[in-house]
Amino acid sequence: MSTVQVTNLTKEYRLRDGLRRTTLRAVDRVSFDLLPRRTVALVGESGSGKSTIAKLLTRLERPTSGSVEVALADGTPVHGSMYRRQVQMVFQDPFASLNPFHSVGHHIARPLLLHQRTSGARQTHERVLEMLERVNLSPAELVAARRPHELSGGQRQRVAIARALAPGAQVLVADEPVSMLDVSIRLGVLNLLARLQREEDLAVLYITHDLATARHFSDEILVLYRGRVVERGPADAVILDPHHDYTKLLALAAPDPERLGKVVAGEGAPDRASIDNSVCYDHHRRAWVHVDEAADAADAARRTRAERTGGGVAAGA
Amino acid sequence: MTDTQSVPAAGAAAARPAPRPGPAPAWRMLLPTMTPWLATGLVLVGGICLFGLLGPLLVGDPDAIRDVGLQGPSGDLWLGTTQTGQDVFAQLAHATRGSLQIGFLVGVLATVLSAFFGIYGAYLGGAADEAFSLLTNVFLVIPGLPLVIVISGFVPRESRGLWTIAVVLALTSWAASARVLRAQTLSVRNREYVAASRLSGERAWRVIVVEILPNLLPVLASQFVFAVIAAVLGEAGLSFLGLGASGSATLGTMLFYAQNGFALPLGAWWWFAPPGLLIALLGTGLSLVNFSIDEIVNPRLKNARLHRRRTRQAARAAKGGAR
């Protein structure tokens, strides 16, 4: 049981444009908490900074400013290699996230060995099989010996989940885990994730641009637009009662079979140029918050938290 | 195939598995499919290597002279004699060994260099990558042989041994490979399994060696083969100019002596032609092998090769269907 507290996370990329250098703020002061058994969904269009947050969280990139703090159930902060053990990730492309040169077993055995979860080949192997069983891959013995390209996309994604959980991760970042899978198996994988989450008390960050699954799979939704959170709140509230223009736009864009023949020529497209990402609607507070305000609040909350070392603090804002 | 067309990373297309994954192990992906070209190449290369390895053990003394020079080929002396009555065939065996030796040496050195600058630089990224790739590009545009000649000119003959020449040839020939490797590494590096293994806490060298390197093996193999060809040719050129490694017998020195002894004007083709042909055949063989390796690197090439057979099959089937 671990919690993650993300405070004013910011990431700037330096872009080189010939001789000029510009900075791109891919993520701008984003704060949220990940709690055990709870799923937070990040939604937003392409390039809104979703994957960047995932990378920051998993320490594949260093934040420009802001903090990500992981604490165990007893409040001990997590550092170093412990961090890697605690926070793991499931990638988008099941074809690219497994190395075609290694067997399925190898993919799971490596983290086990690296984090000293098991010792000795026998124990490791048993543990690998156990992990595979847990993600519904059976017969595990057979699957472990196979190579990724002998598996279907859904099976691969399950291997990826098993790998993420192998070091004993308590926090799972799933970056569009099903968007590359065939429609008919997406639900299976999401349900598997949900089951594991319940069984292992995982904290999950679910990244997607599919509003429908975001709504059903998560507890809280953060809508990201150009690096900033523009709307946040309980899943149903955000989807069924969007406040921010951008969220409305997204909701409108999502196909909904309930609205047969919705796409008509006359349908007016909201003007994206007018969308403002400096304010955020917070459904918990039922109020509009300016980013600067939210950032200050997050900072303050962080300081209090630091004083009370280990005290549970409410999510951002 | 997946149902999405999100733009794949450059080169990722190559990594996409076949439509219908068979039960073949992954390492099979690294093996080229057998084609007549590959078979020819392997036979050529294998034959020449065997000749270079075993030949010297079987032939007589290549330096022994006979009273009559420039004898044509005969049952006794398969490729006749040189001007000084030396057995050309025996010399060829020794020279082949020498050339292969230097080719292999340079191949290894150049591959190691290119792997270092190409893979390591690309893996590290940032300033290191920029510096490495700048260096690579600079080495790329500086013409190799003139540089080698200049260096050979400065190195006194006594210290111009096999290794010196090999090192110099390697130094001037790694850049092109490094550039290719860099591009490949960049595409592999961005694949998610590399990120995944970094996430599991793997060390950098292990990520490079275990996760990235296998994907680059075909490229490395291709670059190695290419480096060997270039080295054999380069060494032959240097030796022909009298700037080769001192005291080593290679196909280049053989040609040097043949030229020296007016082999061609005297019609002694058996002395002049075999070394050159052997170089050409070795080069061709290696290139043919390389074609097949290229097909692994770029599967579209393989498709193009299969194209004809399939067109024929389709045409045949169409005819059969029409009847």
Next chain:
Amino acid sequence: MSARTGGSTPRPPIRSTEREAVLSVRDVSVVYETEEPVTAVAGASFELHRGEVLGLAGESGCGKTTLAYAVSRLHQPPARIAGGSVVFHDRSGRDVDVLGLDEEQMRRFRWAKLSMVFQGAMNALNPVRTVGAQLDDTLRAHDPGMDRRRRRARCEEVLTRVGVAPDRYRAHPHELSGGMRQRVMIAMAMLLEPQVMVMDEPTTALDVVVQRDILREIVRLRDEMDFAVVFITHDLPLLLEISDRIAVMLRGEIVELDTADTLYRHARHPYTRKLLGSFPSLSGERGAFVRTGVLDQQQEETA
């Protein structure tokens, strides 16, 4: 099914079923002559009516693209049309046996009567030629007599139609965003006012919001110009929204073909039902999702 706050616009009447056919596909089979031949399309038949949007849905690899290529005879050698017929019913009343045309006739037929927007159309533009040049050569190939000025005018006209500023005529593809490129491709497909447009996943690579814009554009143009569209995608909810009729493909066969509405509410084939079930509804119930108990807990904590 709970109602969406925004309210749904009324569905336009299903008009096409009563209309005449523009394309008749009968029992088309396509075989890939590989080591073990693969029958990618097995006896597919459908009729496309003038001005309708026919959706083609199905899982990855079921043969959607193959079928689309076969219809316009763009399949590449390992593929072979093993049987069936494709007949195009021209507006002039003439019937064209597409599979029987020779090379030159086929060349003229393509694009003029039937155009395509390809899967991954982002890459369908030559990156080193200007958008204008690529539009222009299409006109030139089909109407050699047309002078340069008129061609230019026509190109700018179609660009404007799809919502791309005509001054982008001189732009190179990389200077356009993905959505704009897709629009240019649609403009190109309309250039010769074909009667049929085949769109193979034209929006898959695009962002949801942009995708929406494009779909809207397609529907609008269809309404304006009255061409028939074969719209291929694996995204069933999307198809349900835009198509008049939907064909569901499974392993090379069309297992169900019906109007969108009927298909959604009264799907007969189990596979269709399975497909439909895989999509949680945005505004509806959780469906197959199993998530319990967590929500309340959170509510307590935030309170």
Next chain:
Amino acid sequence: SAGSSDSGDSASTLVAYTGQAGDYQVNFNPYSPSDIGGRGLIYEPLFFINKTAADAEPKPLLGTEQSWNEDGTVLSVTLREGATWSDGEPFTADDVVFTYQMLLDNEGINETGFDGAVAKVDDTHVTFTWPEPAYTSGPDVLSSIVIVPEHIWKDVDPAADVLEEPVGTGAYVLSDFKGQAFTLDANPEYWGGAPKVAKVRFLALSGNQAGADAIAAGTIDWQTGPIPDMANTNENFPNYDTGSVAQNQMVLGACANAALGCEGPQTDPAVRQALFSAIDRTQLNKLAFQDTAAEISPTMALTSTQAETISAQVEPKVAPATADPQTAARLLEAAGWVKGPDGIYAKDGEKLSLTIEVVTGWTDYITAIQTIAAQAKAAGIQVEAAQSSWNEWTDKRFKGDFELAIDSLWQGPAPDPYYLYSYFYDGRMTAPVGTKANGNNWSRFSDPAVDAALDTLQKLPPEDTAGRQAQFDVIQTAVATQMPYVPVMTGSNTSVWNTAKFSGWPVDGEQYAFPAVWSDFDAAEILKTLTPKAAG
């Protein structure tokens, strides 16, 4: 631009290849080391001496008569009247005095080591004076020094300046210069009358192979250097013939003198003699020299023109034609060498292994070394070749940084073995290893008896054959027993010439000059003698 030079009657144009590798860089300063050739054609010495003849009667050029005084200290020369420089100025005694004085003033260009005094007697007479008898200096003074015009050369730095427009008295004048070739025209004002060969063109090619190709293509008329299958030149190239004169003693010169710092097995005379015996000269001649080389005497006197000077005390008189491994073994074992298990001799743990330095591109020598290596191996001596550039090779020889070097010794200005001995065996003309020898004695041989004999020879008039022979006996005994330069064979300089276009080549019966393109004064004689065949 110049357009094409005057079309030039190609029938009377002789194209020669000197062996120059790479393009010419213009410089017609005959005293510059980078003089590009044609020196004897443009400039002339006082006399010409035919080294290929047994007697050395100087042939008049700018000088008409010459004589020594009684004690051999004064050489008087009568000059030609009526000769003019190619710029029209008359040739005078002042020019002669100027030239010789210039040599005395510029040590760097005084290659022949002229050390007398020059004086003008009158307009057609000059004298050369030495403090001591200097008979042996005569030929050099008379025939090796080209006379240059004072009116031009008084402003020239003879060591460094480049002359692009040479002015001489010779039979030819420069007509046209290009990097790939330069052309000389017959001098219409030549005192001896304009030669019949109207034009001579010197080509630059990349080396022997290119020269052979050019002969095959018929693009050159005269070349000195190896061509393939020389014995059958007439069949292979019907228009061509070869001529060769054995004049150069090919040797494996050793860094012989341990006292001067030489190191290696070759410092042991027994090794050098064993090597001498190990060579199978018949085989060597066949394989490396196309049977054109001639026998050699261990005394180094030419067996053709200098046979009568060969000492009776030296045995054998001529190097054996076949290998004599027994003798080699005997010599080596007597000197303490022991044959090792690999068949190679060794002494005190040091293997009898020798490296022979050779210049890259000297094709016949490279082949010769290969052959000698195989022959020596049979006699228990390991020999290998080391190729390097000419400069590097020269450097090594003069610094003593070598074991053996293959080269040929050369003759003096007259057919007299004295010159060769004084060039190569004079112990005072050498230097310790590491410092450059100031003479040609690169083997660093040194024997006081030889030095004394050389001094004596200088003072003996040429007519005193008996007196001279006594000295030769001393020298030749030392030369043959010490063998600092291991005699290989006498090399021929083979020339190939076009007999279809020109007649009058110096063939066997009429050896009026040494037939090598690069031998400037001989070439001048030949060109003056030749006649174009098809005048039309």
Next chain:
Amino acid sequence: MNYLLRKLGFYAVAFWAALTLNFVIPRLLPGDPVDILLAKLSQRGAVVTPETRKAYATLLGGDTDASLPSQYLTYLANIFRGDLGTSISYFPAPVTEVIAASMPWTVVLIGIATVIAAFLGVLLGAFVGWRPGTWLDSMVPATTLLAAVPYFWLSLVLVYVLSRVLDLFPAQGGYDVVLSPGWSLEFIGSAVYYGFLPALTIVLASIGGWLLGMRNMMVSTLSEDYVLTARAKGLPARRVLRDYAARNAVLPSIAGFAISLAFVVSGSVVTEQVFSYPGIGSRLLAAVTNNDYALMQGVFLFITLAVLGANLVVDLLYGLIDPRTRAR
């Protein structure tokens, strides 16, 4: 614009690297070139003053008085003044003069041969790639064989067959020496005639690389979506080949010009030697055999400079051909 600046920047760096390499090589390698050079110079009759020694020391190293950085600066200053010392094998001509005399020959020979080889290779490659699997494909191994033959061997064989046996072309030289170099038609004709065999060698030996590269790119390009689109648009096959397939496939060949040029230059050095061609390659070899270090260095520098220049031109052209470069 950015592209231009970046390219110019790169070539400036590459040029500087070549200069530095030139400076470093003699200092890194064993041997004492300055002494050898000066000894030769004095042999040749030049007066070796302390200044001469210093000049060569800055060029070739061995000057122990000055610190390395100051030597380096003097070296650069000398180079930019065009002072590369005196050639000893062509004494007393300055190195720059020797190079200036031979450079045009090489530039023209290699330039024309490379252009021809590239043009033919690309053309053939385009056709082979356009119709994969036809008999044309067998050209690929054939040209591979040609590419694997050593340049000098090929040229010797060509000389033997075409010049000696058939007597079609002169075997040596750059022009008929009867003519004077100049812009006369006769001279140019002769230069072309004489240059034919060397050029043929270069073309034969290098065409394979172009062909193979083009073919492979062609194959890749043909499976691009835009080629399919072009076909679907009903464009005539010829137009698809020209405007869509070949047009795009040729770009990497052009971008890879650097590699091929460096290769060709290397091969031509040896070729020139075989043909006694008055170009810079034979000068380089002459310099090496004569230990003419100053000339050696100068020639190397000039060859590198020429290759860099050619590549710069190609790169700038490339910027025009491939619009994508302008954007990035």
